[in-house]
Amino acid sequence: MNEKIKELAVQAGAEYYGTRNTGEAMFGTLDVDLEKFAELIVQECATVAGGLHHVLPHQAELTSAVIKQHFGVK
Helix, strand or coil, rough: CHHHHHHHHCCCCCCCCEEEECCEEECCCCCCCCHHHHHHHHHHHHHHHHHHHHHCCCCCCHHHHHHHHHCCCC
8 A cells, every 4th residue: 555545544543454465555444534535535636736836837736636626626
């Protein structure tokens, strides 16, 4: 599992216990705020899109705003 996704899951309330031999992440609770987890992922995507200003100088901020608006994230 991607390290960033693990970090976001923990921020949403999951308890990360490590990784199995198969590479599968082990979490000790299912009491995760899924809405918060989704918002964190959307926010991360918007941040990445906004960081593309060196490649797409006029479109990066707009792309970031459109992603947030589409998912209703501030």
